[in-house]
Structures are given as structure tokens and as C-alpha cells.
Amino acid sequence: DAGVIQSPRHEVTEMGQEVTLRCKPISGHNSLFWYRQTMMRGLELLIYFNNNVPIDDSGMPEDRFSAKMPNASFSTLKIQPSEPRDSAVYFCASSQRGTEQETQYFGPGTRLLVL
Amino acid sequence: GQQVMQIPQYQHVQEGEDFTTYCNSSTTLSNIQWYKQRPGGHPVFLIQLVKSGEVKKQKRLTFQFGEAKKNSSLHITATQTTDVGTYFCAVPNTGNQFYFGTGTSLTVIP
Secondary structure, eight states, X not given: OOOOEEEOSEEEEOTTOOEEEEEEOOTTOOEEEEEEEETTTEEEEEEEEETTEEEEOTTXXXXXXXXXXEETTEEEEEESSOOXXXXXXXXXXXXXXXXXXXXXXXXXXXXXXXX | OOOXXXXXXXXXXXXXXXXXXXXXXXXXXXOEEEEEEOTTXXXXXXXXXXXXXXXXXXXXXXXXXXXXXXXXXXXXXSOOGGGOEEEEEEEEOSTTOEEEOXXXXXXXXX
């Protein structure tokens, strides 16, 4: 298995631009998580989906952030408009809910820099 | 929501020395997971502990779950440069999400 796939791996954009991050979870996994990691705040859960349905988006910073999961093999995290404080590493992770050990498998991350 | 404290935040050790990181919760945990993130990399699952007082070993790594299931530790014997990275504990939160601790960043000096 290729593992969790994220694109792009790096993104540099200017303040005010729209940014779309993409994630392909491991085939067969039914839970998907979006995290943001910064030095100041550590690893924060933004939103997670079970069976393509958003369950908890309380970690989403504000209305500029939105996430979708149109099918079991694809999810997007969109920031519009982007701001310099959104600069961070964004990780997508997937897991198989209902198993005894719900290991989260992380993708390589997208390193976002907003100028 | 779930809160967990992880200490220390940073640790520098000479290669060959031992290292321990601790994870403490104010509430009883059903289980706890440990992850390792190499510099520039992504968190990778190491292990899950479920039973009170459980001890598991992976080569030079020893993981322990407290008797009260409120704390856990990760101990590395005779550190090597390959052990460099940040070690996170993760505890269950509402739903099937996990709350990640602040992590302990380990530097190994050759």
C-alpha cells in the first residue's frame, strides 16, 4: 500500500490567495483526520470524518477553513483567503475505526508558507 | 476535552545515555498510543497500551502504562543518533479521535 498520499508537498502563496490541500487515505480506512502542526501550538486536530461524514470540526480555526470528503478515497482542506498565520505543516491521517487498535497513519504533510 | 501533559519538552542526551519521556493525564485513560516524528517527517505509530500496569518492549524502547491508567512513559536505553525526533503520546478523546500531547523533542549528541 502506498500509504496516505498528500499533495502538494510544499506550497508557497501570497496572503489572500486560496489554498487547497489534498489527501488520499489508505484504501479501506473509514476515518480521516486533518491536523495542523506549528512550533507554537503543536499538533492540532482540525476536523475528522467517519465514512465521509464530518464528525467534529471544532478544531477548524475559523470560517476561512473548510474541508470536504466527497468519497472514501479523497478529501480536501481549503483555506480562503489565506493569511500568514496559516503557515504550518498540514497532515492528513487515516485509520480503520472499529478495530482494536485504531492506529492513525499519517501522510507526509503539506508545508504551507503564506507570505 | 481531553488534556494530557507531556514532559520534558526537550531533552538533549549524549549518545549511549538513557532517555525517558512521561505523559500524564488527569483522567483515567482507556488506552494510550505513542508516536515518533523524525525531523522533517510525519508522526509514525509506535505502540498502543491498554492494560493497567502494562509494559511492552521494542528493542531498546520500553513503554509502560501506569497502574491507575493515568500516566505512561517511554524509556530508551542507550540512545543512538537514529532515536532523534519528537515523541508524542496520544490519548482517546470524544468519538474516535485522539488528542496528541505536546511531544518531547529528543536530541542525541554523537
